[in-house]
Structures are given as C-alpha cells and as structure tokens.
Amino acid sequence: MQLINNPILFTTDQQYSSQDSSQSSTDSLSPLCDLPFFWPHGFEWVSFSWNPKRTSAKLVLLTDNCSDHTQHACISGQDGSGQPSMVKVKDGAGFKSAFGTQAMVRGGRYFFQVKLVHGTLMKVGIARKGVSTEHAFSDGANGWAIYNGELRHNSNSTGDKYGKSFYTGDIVGVYLDMIEGTLAFSRNGVYWGVAFTSEEFKKGVFYPAVAPIYQNDTVITMNPPRED
Numbered sequence: 001m002q003l004i005n006n007p008i009l010f011t012t013d014q015q016y017s018s019q020d021s022s023q024s025s026t027d028s029l030s031p032l033c034d035l036p037f038f039w040p041h042g043f044e045w046v047s048f049s050w051n052p053k054r055t056s057a058k059l060v061l062l063t064d065n066c067s068d069h070t071q072h073a074c075i076s077g078q079d080g081s082g083q084p085s086m087v088k089v090k091d092g093a094g095f096k097s098a099f100g101t102q103a104m105v106r107g108g109r110y111f112f113q114v115k116l117v118h119g120t121l122m123k124v125g126i127a128r129k130g131v132s133t134e135h136a137f138s139d140g141a142n143g144w145a146i147y148n149g150e151l152r153h154n155s156n157s158t159g160d161k162y163g164k165s166f167y168t169g170d171i172v173g174v175y176l177d178m179i180e181g182t183l184a185f186s187r188n189g190v191y192w193g194v195a196f197t198s199e200e201f202k203k204g205v206f207y208p209a210v211a212p213i214y215q216n217d218t219v220i221t222m223n224p225p226r227e228d
Contacts, residue, residue, distance in 0.1 A: 040175060040191075043111035045224040048102035048208055049083030056096035056133040059212070062086040085221045086117070092215030095136035095156075099127065100208030100221075110176045112208050112222075116168055119217030123147040124172045126183065127209040136211040143209065144196055146172070146185045151195055163192040171222060178202055 039045055050061050061084035087098045104110040104126070114124060125145030127137040138145035138152035145152040148166070151159040163185060166172065173186035183196040210219050 039224075040111055043109045043175060043177075046100070046102050046104060046110050046112040046208065047223045048100035048112065048221060049085055050087055050098050050221070051101045051207075052084065054099035054129075054133060054207075055087070056098065058089065058091035058093070058096040058134075059098055060088050060090045061098070062088060085223070086218060087210060087212065087220075088218045089119075089212050089215050092213070095123065095139075095211045095213050097127070097131065097133045097135070097137040097209055097211045099129075099131075099133070099137070102208070104176055104178065104206045104208075106178050106202055106204065108178050110178070111173065113171050113173045114208075114210060114219050115171045115222055116166055117218040117220055118168060119212060119214055119219075120166045120168060120170075121148055121213050122166065122217060122219060123152055123209075123211040124185070124219075125152075125174060125209055126176055126206040128204065128206060131209070137209040138211070144183055145209070145211070146195065153196065162195050163187065174208065176201065176206060178206075 052061055055061055063084055063086070083101070089096070100112070116122060123136050123138055123145040124147075125138060125143065127144070128142035131137045131140060131142050136145070136152070136156060137143035138147070139154075139156040141154045143153065146163055147159070149161060149164050151162045153159065164187065166187065171188050173189070175184040175186070177183070178201055181197060181199055181201040182194045183201060184194050185192050212219060
C-alpha cells in the first residue's frame with residue numbers, strides 16, 4: 001500500500017482555535033470527512049489493528065462495518081483487511097487495555113491516531129509487550145499515556161498536567177520519536193508538545209495501546225488513507 005505523504009507538520013492552537021473549545025468536539029468536527037489528516041513530516045504513520053491475544057477479556061474487538069456505530073466510523077480505521085479496528089468495553093469494572101498489532105522499533109519515528117467513538121475517560125499511548133491487559137497499561141513502568149488533561153506513567157492516579165480533556169468524537173494523535181527519545185500527543189490535529197523525554201524510548205519495542213473504563217466506551221483506529 002502506498003501512503004499519501006502530507007507535508008503539514010502540525011497545526012497550532014491558534015490555527016485550530018475554532019475547533020478547540022470547551023464544547024464537545026463533535027459539534028465542530030462532524031462529519032469526520034471535514035477533518036483533514038494531519039501527518040507529521042518525517043514520521044511513519046503506523047497502520048495497525050487490535051491484537052486479540054493482547055486485549056483484556058473485559059473488552060470486545062469488532063471489525064468496523066458501519067452498522068454498529070455512526071457513519072463517522074465508516075471512513076476511519078478499516079483498510080479492508082477484515083482485522084479488528086474497534087475496541088468496545090463489555091464489562092465496566094475498572095480500566096483494561098488493548099494493544100495494537102504493529103511494533104514500533106528503535107531508530108524510527110512513529111505516528112498513529114485513534115478516535116473516541118463513545119466515552120471520554122480513556123488512556124491513550126504506548127507500552128511494551130509484557131504489560132498486563134487487565135489494568136491500565138500506563139499503571140506500571142512500561143506504559144506511557146495521556147488521560148483527561150494529564151500524563152500517566154508508572155501510576156494509576158497521578159501525573160503532570162498536559163493538554164486538555166477529551167470529548168466523544170476526538171481524534172488523538174501519538175508521536176513516538178525513537179531517535180530523539182520523546183513522546184508527544186495531539187487532539188484533532190492540535191499538537192501539544194513533548195510530553196515525555198526518556199532514553200527508554202530509544203530502546204526495544206513499543207506498541208499502540210488504549211485503556212477505556214466504562215461500559216460501551218469505544219475507540220477505533222485511524223489508519224493511513226490509501227492512495228489510488
């Protein structure tokens with residue numbers, strides 16, 4: 001598959017202020033086709049599905065076929081592979097995690113996006129392979145996330161203030177630079193700057209990760225658009 005190379009690096013809060021408000025993002029971003037894809041220059045856009053072997057038993061994986069959710073989901077993650085693009089909570093007791101199939105390895109710069117279809121209190125980020133699926137992936141030393149305007153790493157309850165809260169319909173971007181050793185996030189194309197800096201990001205392997213909490217919370221992948 002050949003990917004579309006978008007020369008846009010990032011938007012700014014000022015450029016995107018009309019869509020970066022205290023109101024639900026669906027008020028200004030619907031339909032989803034109105035939202036451009038923001039692809040940071042020099043980063044590989046990670047195309048992935050959710051790994052059934054690395055997903056909590058409290059979550060269900062679905063292949064987005066446009067019948068279970070709104071029409072916005074139809075033009076998001078699915079690339080026709082038939083692999084699961086959607087994670088949905090079936091048991092609302094506590095955070096639980098799902099991990100992507102695509103590895104991010106040292107020496108590269110990686111970017112991926114997910115969309116919050118239902119719910120807002122989700123942790124989004126990256127983790128190493130051995131992290132448990134039965135709690136939030138960022139609770140321990142091998143997971144890093146953004147959550148409700150704060151960062152999470154090696155903690156289930158505290159972290160530095162960063163970014164803003166999420167709303168249903170928001171698209172969350174994750175930027176892992178395994179050359180410089182940084183991790184950053186965005187919401188709806190608005191880049192929030194470096195969240196974490198660590199030598200750990202230059203080593204080993206990482207995977208996309210999400211951790212929803214409440215029943216019916218749903219998140220889908222936003223894989224690269226195809227070029228015909």
